[in-house]
Amino acid sequence: MSVQAVVIASSTDTHADLIVAAANAGKAVFCEKPVDLSVARSRECAEVVRRRGITCMIGFQRRFDPTFAALKARVERGDIGAPEMLVVTSRDPGAPPVDYIRSSGGIFKDMLIHDFDVFRWILGDEAQTLHATGSCLTDPAVRDAGDLDSTAVTIRTRRGLLCQINTSRRAAYGYDQRFELLGSKGMLQAGNVRPTEVTAWSANGIATDVPEPFFLERYRHAYAAEIAHFVDALRDGTPVRTTIDDGLAALELAEAAMTSWQTGRVIEV
Amino acid sequence: MSVQAVVIASSTDTHADLIVAAANAGKAVFCEKPVDLSVARSRECAEVVRRRGITCMIGFQRRFDPTFAALKARVERGDIGAPEMLVVTSRDPGAPPVDYIRSSGGIFKDMLIHDFDVFRWILGDEAQTLHATGSCLTDPAVRDAGDLDSTAVTIRTRRGLLCQINTSRRAAYGYDQRFELLGSKGMLQAGNVRPTEVTAWSANGIATDVPEPFFLERYRHAYAAEIAHFVDALRDGTPVRTTIDDGLAALELAEAAMTSWQTGRVIEV
Amino acid sequence: MSVQAVVIASSTDTHADLIVAAANAGKAVFCEKPVDLSVARSRECAEVVRRRGITCMIGFQRRFDPTFAALKARVERGDIGAPEMLVVTSRDPGAPPVDYIRSSGGIFKDMLIHDFDVFRWILGDEAQTLHATGSCLTDPAVRDAGDLDSTAVTIRTRRGLLCQINTSRRAAYGYDQRFELLGSKGMLQAGNVRPTEVTAWSANGIATDVPEPFFLERYRHAYAAEIAHFVDALRDGTPVRTTIDDGLAALELAEAAMTSWQTGRVIEV
């Protein structure tokens, strides 16, 4: 039986070539983010995909997380009226090895690219201006590698909606993935997932579990759901929910954030 | 390849015969609770199992629930000192059909048998006295079938530990499975599992999800873990954690509860 | 200006004489619970109060606690339909001195009398049967004084509603005062009050404050509200919400609990 689809989960610098090769062979593609660290190269890729008419899904698994997806569904059915302000908290439990950081493209393209995708998905709007700043507060080795470990990003959309993203490479208490969305009629929060529902009462406080330790645990249902969605879409001939254009848009925001940080200026996207 | 083990998930009145048949054939058995509605018949079964030396695991899946198991592990490592008092809340979202209730053996043998097993497992002690009372508050059809839908049970153990169990056939908000254990140095609670971690803030309050709708959802991880435990035990030749003796002990408590309710007296177990 | 009302906050053994003296002098009375440790003497007192037609309020301050009162108000407006089952958790942070315990009348009259009043107030019904058991698990000195430190009480009301009360003289994490009420359409919980709304996230868990340390802190608003209610009632000529009959009814339940524990039998109230 011939190959119908290709799943690309190799290192980032191989993504673009593999996507193009698969597209030219007429195969559907599922590719982990990012398309490429270069915006220009990513655009070329997207152009090939468009020309060849293949399905190309980018692995923004957060859209398939049960909690995030439930929040999005409630927004769409009008639970909180018109969305106005999104606050994204996105913190890793610890920094990856410096070698990884050096080839990662920097925190904005490596880590915040997921948050930029969440921003576009949840608010359903595009950035008009973007401001990013950051610091290196956890480990001097990160600074020496030319990167940040703590960032604060603000986006204002075309319709005037606001989004703030705060990230850190180190949360001593685990993998922290939350956001809240204020709307005209209320507010929705998406919280962390805990391993168990045990609560311990002692003289030191009343304590629940810390969040799941890292992304493999936090998003295990999401990873399963996104690949099932890819297969379903191919089988049914329906569109995938996270396209190469979404990959490109998130990367452009990451590029804008890097520029904002480097120049100290607000970027018109 | 010959049969090594038998899984019995048929209707309750077939359990005992099937266990005996499997035992006589030298097969290991996994059987859903209860062994039988009759204590005498259950004892005969346990005797056959003992004589034949087969492994016979009873499906008390709650012991394999991640939250319940984590609480038990914390108790065992001494987090709350010596256990003193257990409060079990166990409420179904709605009553089963009256036909089912008629052949169920009554709420104590059908529903509380799980709570009696949790009591023995968590406190690690046996009942000395038991008091049970109850009412029919949700549906007259339950009363007409000679059963209760709301019960309150109190057990005092041989070492003087206390346990209160409250149950209802109807919790308008879903399947409610919680308990809390007070110890000399603190307290542990095992809470419900929620489908998502969305919190909705509106003028009406700040609301999280209701619990999982019923036992199939609440205990899906537990069901998978218990059957895996059964297979592991057979493969490794290690003992199973919920034996036919556990099944018998829980049934005896259910029988005592029924007697207590019928006579209005405290039962010496 | 002459005395209009008398507040009795002296030791328990003086209450009855002082109430009678005040009643005979035609003064309104506010008296801390209990009226007396003897049911017979309390009845005599209530009879004098009735004959003299004075206002006599008993200090069941929990009815004036903002959280408890809000729960009661929601029940009355029908939020959870018909009440069915009440679970009361009532735990002190530590046992009082043994000297106090010796003259306290025992845990049922000293500590649970508040819980018996809560039961009557929240369910709006009277006990038909009562079962009480208990143990001495915290300090042998309590046993030597002839008392219990851990109790489990079950009440079934005339209408068939159920109530379970669990108490302990020692909760390592503070003063624990909660209850939950299941109704035909939902459930209401009354939780503890915390000193602050700080939550601490660390590798050890996500912890909120422990409850207020003891009754003076937990019920400080309630104490102020109950005495204000007494003054308002006198000024406006309206009835007080916790009468000497309420005091008598709670004491009778405490007496029944003591008898149940001593005889090991279920008591018809």
Add this chain to the structure above:
Amino acid sequence: MSVQAVVIASSTDTHADLIVAAANAGKAVFCEKPVDLSVARSRECAEVVRRRGITCMIGFQRRFDPTFAALKARVERGDIGAPEMLVVTSRDPGAPPVDYIRSSGGIFKDMLIHDFDVFRWILGDEAQTLHATGSCLTDPAVRDAGDLDSTAVTIRTRRGLLCQINTSRRAAYGYDQRFELLGSKGMLQAGNVRPTEVTAWSANGIATDVPEPFFLERYRHAYAAEIAHFVDALRDGTPVRTTIDDGLAALELAEAAMTSWQTGRVIEV
């Protein structure tokens, strides 16, 4: 007896003159924020205060809120190691009358001035760069008055710490005053205060109370504590915790925010 201290709680445009008059008379002053809408005029005021050597406390009551103060105390004793990132959520339940807005000096001086003070107090550092943006999303009348109702501010301090502030004039669920502080060893959150600790379980979710309705309720303990602190400081000759210099510093941040928003640029403070 002569006047020792003056409390100024009149309209904003009278603050500066009254402070100067009191200072020249040698009286201690407690003045509600802000000192003045003009930074220059506020500096003059501060100069007079300094020259006259009087005590001048500015009413930043949030520093006296029990929850906020407890969080600050925990930071100071090292609970979360070195502070790194502060996220402030500050939302009013509804916009004030447009007439008030017109003379308010704008949202940054009227509303965020409190958040700027919280930022300085909690992080114990001063702003180096500040970016502010915002929108008018709730009511066109606010825009017509030349103001914003939704803002997003980011501050980077001299030591490189990060702070994000998100505000709205309208939170449908009540007065929302929270912040969280990430440190090298953990995280602390300061949450809202609820009127009661009732939790309602229904088919629609498990709901706690909404926050206190507005600042008079939320900060009633803080208002009492700050004025008590003022009196204590005068009596004991100790310094006040919120000086006119704090008032000036917060106003300068508000001015910087206004400039950032108007010019679309990042401001060096």
